[in-house]
Amino acid sequence: MAENVLINLLKQHGPMLSSDLSKLLETKCRLNPEAARKRVGRGCPGMNRLNHIVFPHRARFVYRQEDYGSPFFFRNLMDALRKTRSTYFAALQALDIRDNVMPKNHFLIACGAPIAQKKHVSAESLLERLIKATLVKEVALLGGELYVVRIDHLQMLDETALSAQTKGRLIAEKVTLFAVKDWSRNLGMVSYDSVETREDEDSSTLPKVGTFNWDLAGPSYLFPMREYVNTTLKPGFFVCDIVLNGRVSVDQLTGFINKCTTLRSLRNVGKCLQIFVAESYHNDAFTRLKEMGIIPATTESLFGRDVALALKELCSVLRDTAKLTQNPDALDKIFCDLSRIEGATSTLRGSLFEFAVAQITRSTFLGYQQEMNRIVRDSIGAKAEIDILAQRPNHEVVFIECKGIHPISTLGDEEVEKWLTKRIPVIRGFVKTHSEWTHLTQRFELWSSGKFSENAIAMVTAAQANNPKFKIHLRDADYVLAQAMESKEAGLLKTYQQHFVTHPMQEFERAQTREKRKADRTAARLNKPPIEVLPQSVSLSASEK
Known part of the structure; x- marks a missing residue:
């Protein structure tokens, strides 16, 4: 009878804290508080307790096994965590604002927990407890990098979908962070080389x-931020967190606000200018940040507006790869707007x-079916991401790895070695279990917008000699450009030449040539020796090198 009562209460009211279940039991069965607590403590078959997450007064989160991981489960859990002001609430909200998928390193920033501090759960320990409680899981996505994923989200989507969903947001956030970095340096808000x-x-x-x-973080020597301690000048700091995934709620900012308030209480840290960057805010979130003295940017x-829309469009088109691969103008517009x-x-x-x-191969690999960002596993569970998969039924399958680098750069030998020794073997292992491809000609190609070293070419030559059953090719910038020209698509060729071939040194060289010709013509008219045009110094930003 007691067992049925507990299960029925959980079925009727959903997962809850054991203390709340005890109070319901008091009311329904007219038990005294002590008897109700003991009955809940004993539990019953079909009733589980969430491990590793302990609430105030030793309360536990209890639920029926069939409710575990459901929207019902997480909604009630978040309500319980919010009510008890748990640090796990901030961490799970940081995941929620990012579609419940984020790189592990980013989670350690956004969860709201410190690296290490007395009387506080560290970020690493917090993540470890969430994993042990089977609320989140670490998954290798996007080239093997570890991601934190909430377990119910992992069940709904496969890894390929998670990769596509996350990639656009991460690229947009990277571009924005570099922009905020330059903005703060150019305004003199931070020490230029220390941010x-x-x-x-x-x-x-x-x-x-x-x-x-x-x-993002950097020391600031602005007058309101700096201070002298025993004649020693100490800087203040400029700190920033970011998420570009729609409108932000006040609950989703809990981790960031916790960090800001705790930072202000530390004695040995100077004054801090704190800023959060998002696409937009709910009214209560915007008001809360303003009340806390934080910039809601x-x-x-x-x-x-133009750049903001371009960043939003970047996130959108990268989630829908067909929108980019079938429309060269979309790629060109993103580059131009940003x-x-x-x-x-x-x-x-x-x-x-x-x-x-992908646009080039769609035009030049006629008769081939194409797929992007497919994640495959071999027989022992190792996995690899195929950037572009092109297959011609009953004929050939091509696996293309893409490395976009500066046009005048040389791809690192370590990248070529990783492709040869890690990705190709995993893909080969997968092919052996893929009945449609087992007997097809297999071709592995590494495409780059730069060059390859002689050592890289030698590695590939040796690998080809040792593996005559399949083909291995390096495709450098000249080859890729030739393929773009062969496509006969004017829009594609224009976009590729403008954004993947042209670089600052080429523009500089063209300018120098124009100046030299102009000087020669002037000298010829005046019947004087030509004037030597001295080259000007050119500096490339760190991101262009």
Whole structure:
């Protein structure tokens, strides 16, 4: 009888805290509080307790097994976490604002927990407990990088869909972070060479101020921020977090607000200017940030309406790969609209090169069926992402790896080695279990918008000699351009030449040639020796090198 009562209450009211279940039992069965607590404590078959997440007064979250992981389960869990002001609420809300999928490093920034601080659960420990409670899971996506995914979201979508869904937002956030970095440096808000972002490739650590990680951080020597301590000048700090995924609610900002308020209470940290960047805010979220003295920035307020719309469109088209691969103008528009952001072109070039290649192969691989960003596994569970898969029924299957780099750069040998020793073997292992492809000719190609070193070419030559059953090819910038020209599509060729071939040094060289010819013509008219045009210094931004 008691067992049926507990199950019926959970069935009627849904998952809840054990303390709330005890109160319901008191009312329904007219038990005294002590007896009700003991009966809930004993539990019954079919009633489970959420492990590793303990609530105040030793309360536990209890539920029926069949409700686990359902929307009902997570809605009631979030209500319980909010009511008890749990740190896990902020962490799960940080996931929620990002469609419940985010890189592990980004989660350690956004969850609201410190790196390490007395009387606080660290970000790493918080993530570990959420994993043990089977509320989230670490999954390798997008080239093997670890992502944190809420378990119900993982069940609804496959890994390929998760990759496509997440890629657009991450690229848009990367472009925006670099723009905020340049904006803050150009205004003198931060020390020019000391500001860091989570996207900096030359850094092995995340930006840190106080006991927290941030998406962007840098010391500030502006008068209101700096202070003297025993004649020593100490800077303040500029910190920023970002999410570009629609309108932000006040609950979804809990982790960021917790970080900001805790940071202000630390004695040895200078004054901080805090900013959050989003596409837009709910009214209560905007008001809350203003009340807390935090800047509620949007992409439109920072960069104008055109750039804000371009960033939003970037997220949209990368979720729908067909929109880019079938329309060269879409790719060109994104580049043009975002060109006013310093460094955006080089970021987009690397990220969107595979879409340009997909457009080229769609026009030149006639009779081939095409698919992008397919994730495959071999027989032992190792997986790899195929950037572009092109197959001609009963004839051939082609696996294309894309590496978009600066046009005058050489692709690192380590990237070629990783392709040869890791990705190709996994794909080969998958092909052996794929009955449709087992007997087809297999071709593996690495396309790059730059060059390959002699060592890389030698590695591929040796790999081909050792594996005569399939073909291996390197496709450099000259080959890719030739294929774009062979497509006979004027829009595609224009877009590719403008954004993947032209670079600052070429423009500089053309300008120097024009100046030299102009000087020669002037000298000829005046019957004087030609004037030597001295080359001017050219500096490339770090993102263009």
